[in-house]
Amino acid sequence: MMPRVVAPETLDGLAEEDPAALRSRLDLQRIHRLMGTRGIVARALLGQADCRPAGAPLRLLELGAGDGSLMLGVARELKNDLPAVELTLLDRQNLVSRATLAGYAEVGWSAVPQVVDVFDWASGDEPPRRWDCIIANLFLHHFEAVPLASLLAAIASRSQRFFACEPRRARLALAASHLIGVTGANAVTRHDAVLSVRAGFRGWEISALWPAQPARWAVAEYPAGLFSHCFQAERISRGEIAAGP
Numbered sequence: 001m002m003p004r005v006v007a008p009e010t011l012d013g014l015a016e017e018d019p020a021a022l023r024s025r026l027d028l029q030r031i032h033r034l035m036g037t038r039g040i041v042a043r044a045l046l047g048q049a050d051c052r053p054a055g056a057p058l059r060l061l062e063l064g065a066g067d068g069s070l071m072l073g074v075a076r077e078l079k080n081d082l083p084a085v086e087l088t089l090l091d092r093q094n095l096v097s098r099a100t101l102a103g104y105a106e107v108g109w110s111a112v113p114q115v116v117d118v119f120d121w122a123s124g125d126e127p128p129r130r131w132d133c134i135i136a137n138l139f140l141h142h143f144e145a146v147p148l149a150s151l152l153a154a155i156a157s158r159s160q161r162f163f164a165c166e167p168r169r170a171r172l173a174l175a176a177s178h179l180i181g182v183t184g185a186n187a188v189t190r191h192d193a194v195l196s197v198r199a200g201f202r203g204w205e206i207s208a209l210w211p212a213q214p215a216r217w218a219v220a221e222y223p224a225g226l227f228s229h230c231f232q233a234e235r236i237s238r239g240e241i242a243a244g245p
Contacts, residue, residue, distance in 0.1 A: 002170070027180075030185075040228055060087045068111065087104065094115045148209055160234070164206065168200055169200035174194070207231065219233045
């Protein structure tokens with residue numbers, strides 16, 4: 001057994017324009033391709049259109065969106081299945097470029113960056129805005145159990161559905177994280193990759209932290225690909241959450 005250990009990752013402490021940070025974010029794009037994250041997220045989002053009335057755009061929020069490049073790849077893959085999406089890219093750093101926003105527009109998605117700390121988001125908005133679906137990619141593993149449970153409660157109060165794709169805490173993934181340097185990754189990425197796996201998830205660990213409302217939510221937690229661990233939750237009693245602005 002590998003106990004879950006959360007430690008600060010180097011990239012999180014670097015300035016937006018730090019050369020090492022810029023290089024590491026490019027490394028992360030390659031890592032997402034190796035992990036198949038885009039396909040995993042795209043498959044999870046298929047069928048989300050039924051969250052909204054016919055013709056209405058899907059309201060989607062990504063937490064810890066980074067530079068927005070991962071969801072742009074998902075948008076391009078789903079442009080025929082989800083042609084109208086209102087996407088908010090939330091991150092505490094301002095990383096989304098104009099070119100990336102233009103890429104979303106090309107496939108019919110309306111994307112808007114929101115620069116705010118996720119816990120400020122979780123405690124703000126009175127009344128909170130409601131989302132059809134909230135997404136998190138390689139983000140939840142940054143948090144210890146207590147703050148993570150608080151964040152999940154905020155997500156549950158603001159969405160119809162939630163999906164997270166996280167590192168799988170397993171020996172194969174840990175071994176692969178030690179070999180990430182063969183992809184040309186820099187020192188920041190090599191260091192953080194190992195920490196990400198050690199802070200990852202397995203079994204039903206995220207489900208155990210989800211708000212205790214079994215009559216209102218259907219939850220599932222499962223491995224995906226070689227290195228990913230996924231969690232999804234869908235509100236069963238949809239009428240209990242009103243449409244927001």
